Amino acid sequence: MKIYEELKRRNVFRVGLAYLAVSWLIVQVAETVLPAFGIGSAAVRILVIILSVGFVLALVIAWSFELTTQGIMLERDVDRSRSITRTTGKKLDRIVILVLGIALSYFALDKFVFEPTRDANRIESARQQGRADIREERRKAASIAVLPFADLSPDRDHQYFSDGLAEELLDLLAKIEGLRVTSRTSSFSFAGKSTDIPGIAASLNVAYILEGSVRRSDDRLRVTVQLIDTGSDSHLWSQTYDRQMKDIFEMQDEIAAAVMESLRITMAGDIPLSTPTDPVAYSLFLQARHLWRQGSAEGVDKSYDMLRQVLDIDQQYSPAWDALSTVYTYQVGLGLVPFEEGYLKAREASERALEIDPDNAQALTSLGWDAMSLQNDLAAAAAYFHSARLSAPNNPMVLGNIATFAAVIGRLPEAVDLLNLAIEHDPIDSAKHTNLGAFYLAMGKLDEADLALAKALELSPEDVWTKQAMLLLRILQNRPEEALQTLENIDNENFQLTVLPMVLHDLGRVEETQAALAELGKALGTGVSQYDVAEVYAHLNLIDKAFGSLELAIRNAEDVSLIRTSVFLNKLSGDPRWAEILVRLGLADEQVSDIEL
Numbered sequence: 001m002k003i004y005e006e007l008k009r010r011n012v013f014r015v016g017l018a019y020l021a022v023s024w025l026i027v028q029v030a031e032t033v034l035p036a037f038g039i040g041s042a043a044v045r046i047l048v049i050i051l052s053v054g055f056v057l058a059l060v061i062a063w064s065f066e067l068t069t070q071g072i073m074l075e076r077d078v079d080r081s082r083s084i085t086r087t088t089g090k091k092l093d094r095i096v097i098l099v100l101g102i103a104l105s106y107f108a109l110d111k112f113v114f115e116p117t118r119d120a121n122r123i124e125s126a127r128q129q130g131r132a133d134i135r136e137e138r139r140k141a142a143s144i145a146v147l148p149f150a151d152l153s154p155d156r157d158h159q160y161f162s163d164g165l166a167e168e169l170l171d172l173l174a175k176i177e178g179l180r181v182t183s184r185t186s187s188f189s190f191a192g193k194s195t196d197i198p199g200i201a202a203s204l205n206v207a208y209i210l211e212g213s214v215r216r217s218d219d220r221l222r223v224t225v226q227l228i229d230t231g232s233d234s235h236l237w238s239q240t241y242d243r244q245m246k247d248i249f250e251m252q253d254e255i256a257a258a259v260m261e262s263l264r265i266t267m268a269g270d271i272p273l274s275t276p277t278d279p280v281a282y283s284l285f286l287q288a289r290h291l292w293r294q295g296s297a298e299g300v301d302k303s304y305d306m307l308r309q310v311l312d313i314d315q316q317y318s319p320a321w322d323a324l325s326t327v328y329t330y331q332v333g334l335g336l337v338p339f340e341e342g343y344l345k346a347r348e349a350s351e352r353a354l355e356i357d358p359d360n361a362q363a364l365t366s367l368g369w370d371a372m373s374l375q376n377d378l379a380a381a382a383a384y385f386h387s388a389r390l391s392a393p394n395n396p397m398v399l400g401n402i403a404t405f406a407a408v409i410g411r412l413p414e415a416v417d418l419l420n421l422a423i424e425h426d427p428i429d430s431a432k433h434t435n436l437g438a439f440y441l442a443m444g445k446l447d448e449a450d451l452a453l454a455k456a457l458e459l460s461p462e463d464v465w466t467k468q469a470m471l472l473l474r475i476l477q478n479r480p481e482e483a484l485q486t487l488e489n490i491d492n493e494n495f496q497l498t499v500l501p502m503v504l505h506d507l508g509r510v511e512e513t514q515a516a517l518a519e520l521g522k523a524l525g526t527g528v529s530q531y532d533v534a535e536v537y538a539h540l541n542l543i544d545k546a547f548g549s550l551e552l553a554i555r556n557a558e559d560v561s562l563i564r565t566s567v568f569l570n571k572l573s574g575d576p577r578w579a580e581i582l583v584r585l586g587l588a589d590e591q592v593s594d595i596e597l
Contacts, residue, residue, distance in 0.1 A: 143207050148191045149213055160291075172272055173256055180394065185396075205424075222240065285319065292330055300327060318363070322349075328345045399419070410592065434456040437456060472567065475506065498533075529553060534547075550563075550572075554585070
């Protein structure tokens with residue numbers, strides 16, 4: 001009993017009780033406040049552990065020390081006749097009562113004020129999540145990917161035809177209202193790979209896959225098609241068609257109709273149909289499309305010759321005019337024809353395609369891009385892009401181009417939304433993830449940019465454009481050492497010349513920065529533009545020089561259409577000269593506010 005009486009005299013029990021009361025109150029407040037700042041339950045667990053250790057320490061201190069009128073002293077050094085433990089005990093009692101009163105008030109407030117709000121928020125959050133889950137299930141339920149068809153022709157020399165037929169079916173299905181169709185870029189990326197159907201479905205986030213084979217012998221076709229339910233990895237529908245080439249468009253329409261019926265999809269309007277042409281012209285068209293996609297000068301030239309043959313047979317075949325427009329732009333890119341001549345012919349071909357088919361989304365998008373980047377006619381570009389979206393609301397190519405246009409006119413949040421929608425339909429196209437990262441960079445959302453660019457590199461580890469965007473991100477993240485290391489691994493001399501002064505400046509290497517700037521100046525006109533130099537000067541805080549280079553870029557008719565997305569030229573936005581330049585370019589907010597996307 002002596003120990004108990006001594007514990008009581010030294011107020012050890014009171015200290016323990018007060019400590020527990022205060023600790024409980026601290027934990028309750030932490031559990032309420034910390035989540036509001038995004039801090040998880042781990043922090044509360046750490047707090048409980050610390051308080052638990054502190055409890056033992058508090059008891060030891062209460063036993064070993066005593067509060068006196070002279071301050072805190074070791075208990076053995078205190079004269080018992082002058083001890084004030086009784087007074088201290090009463091103070092501790094009042095502290096416990098006060099804390100318990102606060103705790104009771106907090107409990108009542110939490111019970112009758114905070115908890116109903118939390119419950120309402122939890123219920124609403126659950127409802128929102130439930131709606132999102134339902135939307136996702138509905139979206140996924142009516143989703144399909146068309147894989148490249150196998151070539152079973154005797155000599156295996158008709159892969160262009162089997163691929164082309166699969167792509168034509170993909171385009172036809174994409175016109176079906178209520179059906180989400182993965183783009184060619186993503187679905188054809190599995191060609192030649194051993195990925196199984198469930199794996200492909202998971203990567204593309206689709207519920208159904210259409211696959212098939214083509215056997216062509218002279219004028220005869222045997223096409224076998226299977227519609228697979230990816231959830232059960234079982235055939236939902238399968239059919240073999242033995243037809244002549246002249247019946248190929250009718251067969252494509254039958255396949256699309258069969259898919260609609262199997263998936264129980266109904267449309268309010270007309271069911272989309274193929275665009276028919278002469279069978280010989282169609283075969284040439286598919287082969288030409290296959291050739292230009294190889295990207296070689298020889299393939300592009302052969303593609304051009306074949307498309308001319310197609311149009312000699314059928315001048316009203318709109319897809320061939322579309323294809324010819326694309327081939328002209330390839331010829332410009334490969335240096336086969338002069339810039340102005342090539343793009344003029346590309347524009348004329350797209351206009352011809354649009355005359356034949358006013359709802360041709362590809363032609364509308366091409367003309368929109370031409371108006372935006374070559375003619376600086378934003379009103380015309382907006383009209384073309386708006387019509388293209390009405391014609392093909394879920395086409396990832398259309399959405400991607402409109403996203404870029406939105407960025408050009410300064411509507412970066414809309415650009416991100418459009419590009420995310422495009423990625424839903426084309427999830428394995430690394431270029432779209434790279435562009436998304438670039439848009440986030442322009443918005444200053446560096447964490448989101450990092451995620452988007454990391455995804456792009458995962459899909460295409462050697463893509464130079466993604467590496468360049470990642471390097472710019474490292475500069476903005478103030479990680480110049482990593483930026484310099486990345487720069488050494490980028491095989492683009494002009495880009496290296498442009499970015500090196502920025503990195504050296506951030507590393508504080510003044511003399512090397514000046515030398516790099518001198519080398520950059522020597523490269524002007526040989527792959528390095530005044531616009532590039534303006535960005536460098538802006539990053540180095542040489543504002544007047546940045547404006548000088550920007551003026552030269554405009555005077556030299558350089559492409560400055562992406563000026564509002566430049567993460568470096570943003571530094572100039574507070575200067576009156578910046579507003580004046582935007583007005584001259586037709587990109588000021590008041591000039592683009594009425595544009596409808």
